[in-house]
Amino acid sequence: MVEQISCEVLVVGAGPGGYVSAIRAGQLGLDTVIVEGDKAGGTCLIRGCIPSKAVIHAAERFEWLKQHQDGHMGMSISGEVSLDMPALIGWKDDIVTKLNKGVEGLLKGAGVRLLTGWATFLDGKSCWVTDSAGERIAHISTDNVIIATGSVPIELPFMPFDEQRIISSTGALDLDELPAKVAVIGGGYIGLELGCALRKLGSEVTVIEGLDSILAMFDAELRRPLERWLKKNRVTVHTGCTAEGAEVTDSGVDLTWNDGKDSVTERFDRVLVTVGRKANIEGWGLSEMGVKLDDSGRFIAIDSQCQTNMRGIYAIGDVTGEPMLAHRASAQGEMVAEIISGEDCEFDKMAIPSIVFTEPEIVSVGLSPEEAEAAGEQIIVGKFPLAASGRALTLDADKGGGFVRVVARESDHVILGVQAVGSHMAELVGEFTLALEMGAVLEDVAATVHAHPTLTESFHEAVLKSLGKAIHTR
Numbered sequence: 001m002v003e004q005i006s007c008e009v010l011v012v013g014a015g016p017g018g019y020v021s022a023i024r025a026g027q028l029g030l031d032t033v034i035v036e037g038d039k040a041g042g043t044c045l046i047r048g049c050i051p052s053k054a055v056i057h058a059a060e061r062f063e064w065l066k067q068h069q070d071g072h073m074g075m076s077i078s079g080e081v082s083l084d085m086p087a088l089i090g091w092k093d094d095i096v097t098k099l100n101k102g103v104e105g106l107l108k109g110a111g112v113r114l115l116t117g118w119a120t121f122l123d124g125k126s127c128w129v130t131d132s133a134g135e136r137i138a139h140i141s142t143d144n145v146i147i148a149t150g151s152v153p154i155e156l157p158f159m160p161f162d163e164q165r166i167i168s169s170t171g172a173l174d175l176d177e178l179p180a181k182v183a184v185i186g187g188g189y190i191g192l193e194l195g196c197a198l199r200k201l202g203s204e205v206t207v208i209e210g211l212d213s214i215l216a217m218f219d220a221e222l223r224r225p226l227e228r229w230l231k232k233n234r235v236t237v238h239t240g241c242t243a244e245g246a247e248v249t250d251s252g253v254d255l256t257w258n259d260g261k262d263s264v265t266e267r268f269d270r271v272l273v274t275v276g277r278k279a280n281i282e283g284w285g286l287s288e289m290g291v292k293l294d295d296s297g298r299f300i301a302i303d304s305q306c307q308t309n310m311r312g313i314y315a316i317g318d319v320t321g322e323p324m325l326a327h328r329a330s331a332q333g334e335m336v337a338e339i340i341s342g343e344d345c346e347f348d349k350m351a352i353p354s355i356v357f358t359e360p361e362i363v364s365v366g367l368s369p370e371e372a373e374a375a376g377e378q379i380i381v382g383k384f385p386l387a388a389s390g391r392a393l394t395l396d397a398d399k400g401g402g403f404v405r406v407v408a409r410e411s412d413h414v415i416l417g418v419q420a421v422g423s424h425m426a427e428l429v430g431e432f433t434l435a436l437e438m439g440a441v442l443e444d445v446a447a448t449v450h451a452h453p454t455l456t457e458s459f460h461e462a463v464l465k466s467l468g469k470a471i472h473t474r
Contacts, residue, residue, distance in 0.1 A: 002136050002137065002138060002139055003138040003139070004139055005033060005113075005115075005138050005139065005141070006140075006141050006142070007031045007032060007033045007113075007140065007142050008025075008032065008143050008340075009022070009025045009030045009031070009032040009033070009142065009143070009144045009145075009337070009340060010032075010033050010034075010035070010119075010127070010140055010142035010144070010145050010146070011025070011032065011033070011034040011035070011145075011146045011148060012034075012035050012119045012145065012146070012147055012148060012149055012284070013034075013035075013036060013042060013147070013148035013150055013280075014034050014035075014036035014038075014039075014040040014041065014042055014107075014114065014148075015041070015042020015044055015045075015148055015150045015317060015326070016041075016042060016044045016045070016317070016326040016327075016329050016330045016333070017148045017150075017316040017317035017326075017328075017329025017330055017332055017333035018034060018036070018042060018146070018150075018316075018329075018333065019034065019040055019041070019042070019103050019106070019107060019333075020329075020330040020334050021146050021316065021332075021333030021336050021337045022034040022107060022110070022112045022146075022333075022337075023106050023107060023110045023112060024110075024333070024334045024337035024338065025110075025112070025337040025341070026107070026111040026112040027110050028337060028338065028341040029341070030337070030341060032111070032112045032113070033112070033113045033115060033140060033142070034107065034112055034113070034114050034115070035115045035116075035117060035118070035119045035127075035129055035140070036114065036115075037117060037118045037132075039100045040100055040103040040104050040107065040114060041096070041099060041100050041103050042148075042150055043150050043151070043318075044326040045096060045099050045100060045103065046096055046100065047169070047170045047173065048326075049326055050095065050096060050099060051092050051093075051095070051096055051173045052169070052173060052190075052193060052194065052197075052357070053357060054091070054095050054096075055088070055092055055173060055194075055197050056193060056196070056197045056357050058088050058091065058092070058197075058201075059196070059197035059198070059201050060200065060359075062081065062083060062200060062201055063200040065077060065081045073396070083178060083201060083202065085175060085176065085177050085178050086176060086177075089173075089174060089175065089176070092173065115129055115137075115138060115140075117130055117131050117132075117137055117138070118130050118284065119140070119284060119285075120283075120284050120285050121284060121285030121286070121288050121289050122288060123288055123289065123290075124145070124289045124290055124291075124310050124312070124313055125141060125142055125143070125145065126139065126140065126141045126142070127139075127285065143312060144312045144313075144314070144340050145289075145312065145313045145314065146314045146315075146316060146333070146336055147286075147291075147308075147313070147314065147315040147316070147319055148315075148316050148317050148319070148329065148333065149279075149280040149284065149319050150279075150280050150317055150318045150319060150329075151278055151280055151318035151319065151324055152277060152278060152280050153168040153169060153170070153273070153277055154273075154275050154276045154277060154278050155168075155273070156243065156273055156275065158245050158246075159185075159243065159245065159246045159271070159273060161273065162248070165246075165248045165252070165253045165270060165271065166246060166248065166253065166270075166271050166273060167270055167271070167272050167273070168272075168273060168274075169190050169272070169274055171272075172194050172270075173194075175270075178201055178202060178203060179198075179203055179268075179269035179270040180203065180204060180269050181203065181204045181206075181252075181267075181268045181269045181270075182198055182204070182205050182206070182268060182269065182270050182271070182272060183205075183206045183207075183208060183253075183255050183266070183268040183270075183271045183272065184206070184207045184208065184272045184274060185208050185243050185271060185272065185273045185274065185275060186207075186208070186209065186210075186273065186274040186275040186276070187207050187208075187209030187211070187213075187214035187215065187216075187237065187239070188214075188215065188217075188274060188275075188276065189215065189356040189358070190274040191207065191272065191274035192207070192214060192215065192226070192356065193356065193357050193358055194272060194274070195207055195235065195272075196229075196230075196235075196358045196359045199233055199235050200233075200359070204234075205235045205236070206235075206236040206238070206266070206268070207230075207235065207236065207237045207238065208238050208241050208242075208243055208255075209237065209238065209240075209241065210240070210241065210242045211239065211240070212239055212240055213239055214226075214227070214230075214237060214239065215356065215358075215362070217354075218356075218362060218364065218368075218419075219368050219369070219370055221405075222362055222364070222421050223362075224401060225360050225400045225401045225402055225421050225422070226358050226359070226360065226362065226421070228400045228401065229358075229359050229360065229400055232400070238257065238259065240260055241257045241258060241259045241260070242257060242258050243256070243257045244256045244257055244258055244263060246271055251267075252267045252268055252269050253267065253268050253269070253271045254266070254267050255267075255268055255271050277318065277324060278298065279298055279299050279300070279318060279319045279320075279321070280318070280319060281293070281298075281300065289310060289313060290309070290310050291309065291310055291313060291315070292308065294321065296321075298321070299319065299320050299321035300315040300319050300320050302314070302315050302320050304346040304347055304348060305335070305336070305339055305345075305347065306320070306332050306335065306336050306339075306347060307339075314336045314339075316329055316332035316333050316336060317329030317332060317333070320332075323352055323354065325352060325354065327352070327353070328352050331347070331349065332347055335347055349437070350366075350436045350437045350439070351365045351366040351417075351433055351436040351437065352365070352433075353365040353429045353430075353432065353433045355426045355429060359423075360400070360402050360421055360422045360423050360425070361421070361422065361423060361424070361425045362419075362420075362421045362425070363419065363420050363421075363425045363426055364417070364418075364419045364420075365417065365418055365419075365429060365432045365433045365436060366407070366415070366416050366418060366432075366436045367407055367416045367417035368407065368417055368419060369381050369405075369407050369417075371417070372407050372409075372416050372417065377409055377410075377416065378409070378410040378411065379407055379408060379409060379410055379416065380407075380408050380409075380410050380413075380466050381405060381406065381407055381408075381466060382405070382406045382408075382442075382462045382463055382464070382465035382466025382467070382470075383403050383404070383405045383462055384403060384404050384405075384458050384459075384461040384462040384465055384470075384472075384473055385401070385402070385473060386398045386402035386403060386404075386422045386458060387401075387402075388461070388472050388473045389453075389455065389457065389458050389461075390452075390453045391452075391453040391454050391455050391457065392422065392423070392455060394453065395423065395424065395455075396423075397422060397423035397424055397455070398423075401421075402420075402421050402422025402423070402425070403420065403421060403422065403458075403462075404418070404419075404420040404422075404425075404428075404458040404459050404461075404462040405418065405419045405420065405462060406418050406442070406445075406459070406462045406463050406465075406466050408441070408442050408466055412441065413441040413442040413467075414439065414440075414441050415435050415436060415440050415441065415442060415445070416436075417436070418436070418459070418462075420432070420458070424455055425455075427455070428455060428456060428458070428459060431456060431459060432459065442463050442466055443467075445459065445460060445463040446463050446464055446467060446469070448460070461473060
C-alpha cells in the first residue's frame with residue numbers, strides 16, 4: 001500500500017547539507033520529511049570525508065609504528081609491524097555506523113521523519129518514493145523542497161568502475177586487501193589523500209595527472225612540501241599525462257597513458273580513478289520540477305538564498321557547484337531551513353575554508369598572494385616556518401618545510417587570506433576563517449594572546465612577521 005504523506009518541508013538527500021537542513025527545520029517547528037536512498041549521513045559520512053579520514057589516520061599510525069622499528073624518539077619496536085586490512089576497514093565502518101546512528105537520532109529528536117527510498121518528482125511539489133526493489137512506498141506532497149542530492153564520482157567512459165580492479169574513491173575505502181601496486185588517475189585532493197594513505201600502508205603508488213602540476217588549485221609554495229614528501233617516499237608522479245585505457249585481467253590492470261609524445265603501458269593491481277565529481281542531477285525528475293541549471297549546464301542555478309527559479313524549491317551543497325564541500329552544504333542547509341521558517345537571511349560568507357588531508361596537510365581560506373594581486377590588491381605577506389615552532393617540533397609535526405602564511409591588504413591591514421601546510425594544520429583553519437569572517441586586521445591577531453606551546457602560535461607569528469615585528473623567526 002502506498003502511503004500518502006503531506007508535509008511543510010521535503011528534503012531529498014541526507015548528506016551533511018540535507019540532514020542539517022532537516023534537523024534545523026524540525027527544531028523550528030516545521031513538519032519535515034527527509035528521503036534518503038542510502039544511510040543517513042550521505043557521501044561525506046558514509047563514503048567520503050569521515051571514512052577517508054579514518055583510513056588516513058590509520059595509515060599515519062601504521063607509518064609511525066614502522067618508524068619506531070628504528071628507534072624513533074628513543075622508543076623501538078622489535079619484530080614486524082603487520083597490517084590487517086579487513087580489520088582496519090572494520091574499524092572505519094564502526095565509526096561510520098556510530099555517526100550514522102547519531103544522525104538518525106538527531107533527526108528523530110527534532111521530529112523529522114526519515115524515509116528510506118528514492119524520490120522521483122512528478123512536479124515541483126510532489127514525488128513518488130520507491131524502495132530498493134523499485135516498489136512505490138509513498139507519495140509525498142509538500143510546500144517546500146530542499147534538493148540536497150549531492151555529487152557522484154566522475155567515471156571515465158573508457159575505464160568504467162567495477163570496484164574490483166578499476167575503483168572509485170568509494171571502492172578505495174572498502175579494500176579487502178592492500179594492493180601491492182596502485183595507479184591513481186587524477187592528482188587532485190581526493191586522489192592524493194588516498195594515494196598518500198596507501199603509500200604509508202605499503203602500496204607502491206603512481207599518480208597520473210593531466211595538468212602540469214598536482215593540486216593545481218594551490219600555488220607552488222603550498223604544494224612544495226607535499227611534492228617533497230611524495231619524492232622522499234618514492235611516489236611516482238607523471239604530470240602532463242592523460243589516461244588512454246585499461247585492460248582488466250585476472251592478475252591486474254594494464255593501464256595505458258600518454259605523456260604527450262608516447263603511449264606507456266604498465267600493470268597495476270588496482271587503478272583508482274579520481275578525476276573529479278559531478279552533480280547528481282539525473283534520474284529523479286529535475287526537469288519535471290521545472291528547475292533551471294546554471295550557464296555551465298552542470299549545476300542547479302540558485303540565488304543568494306539558495307532559491308531556484310521555482311518558488312519554494314531550494315538547492316544546497318554539491319548539486320549547486322563549487323566549492324563541493326560538506327561544510328558549505330551544512331551552512332547552506334541551516335540557512336534555508338531558517339528562510340522557510342520566515343527568517344530573512346542570505347548566504348554571504350567572507351570565506352569558505354579548503355583542506356587537503358595529504359602528508360603534510362594543506363589548508364587555505366580566502367585569497368592567496370597571487371589571487372589578491374590579481375584582484376588589484378596591494379598586499380603584505382607574512383610567513384612563519386613550522387621548523388621554528390616548539391609545539392610543532394614536540395609533535396614531530398615539522399615534515400619538510402611546513403609554514404603558515406598570512407595575506408593582508410597593505411593600506412588598512414585587513415586580512416585577506418591565510419594558507420598553511422604541515423601536520424595538524426587542519427585543526428587551525430577555524431581560527432583562520434574566523435579572522436576573515438570577522439574582518440580582522442593584522443593588529444587584532446597580533447594583540448591576541450596565543451597560548452604557549454600550541455600550533456596556533458604559528459598564526460600569531462606569521463602576523464607579526466607581516467608587521468615587521470617577528471620574534472621567533474628572521
